Amino acid sequence: MKKWILLFSIVALAIISVIIANTHFSKAINNSDIAQGKQTVENFFIALNNEDEEGAKALLAKHKQGIFETSDQPHKWKPELIAIEYDNSSYLEISSETYKSVYGHDPHKAMCLRVTFFDNTQTQKTVNYFYLTKETKNDQWVIFDWGY
Incomplete structure (x- = not known):
């Protein structure tokens, strides 16, 4: 009887460990995420330089899409992209409170990219x-x- 209880406890612990690990690592940023994120930023700069407001808006989170309506000269900013680097510093993460205050829940994933550009x-x-x-x-x- 004790063997069955011990075996059941070990199996239950293993299942719980797998669930926790899967939840944690599914939100970890991988190389594919970084490449997709860099492409998003690059496409944003291309849209800005081509005066493609709709294309630029499509790359912004919902709460940022109104920036073109509030700008006096939306086509004036034409930044020249120089470099994009992934930055995994913990102090550069979006706090869940910040995201939650806008959307009411946590994001599936979040990352920070350090972007260098010439600001015209x-x-x-x-x-x-x-x-x-x-x-x-x-x-x-x-x-x-x-x-910043």
């Missing part, structure tokens, strides 16, 4: 951190926010 409006090289999110496993990466 300030005529200088600029470095910004672009925060990207995936709402669900099957969604595309979108730009949640950017800044």
Whole structure:
């Protein structure tokens, strides 16, 4: 009887460990995520330079899509992309409270990319951190926010 209880306990613990590991590692950022995120940022810069507002909006999170309506000169900013690097520093993560305050739940995945570009409006090289999110496993990466 004790052997069955011990065996049952071990199996139950193993199942719980697999569930926890799967939940944790399914949200881990992998090389494919990084490549897709970089492509999202690159496509955003291409859309900006081609004055393609709809294309740029499609790459932004829902709460950011109104930035073109609030700009006096939406086609003035034509940044020249120089470099995109993945930055996995924990202090650069989107806090779940920030995302949750906008959408009411946590994102499926989130990452930060360090983007270097020439800013034509300030005529200088600029470095910004672009925060990207995936709402669900099957969604595309979108730009949640950017800044210093």
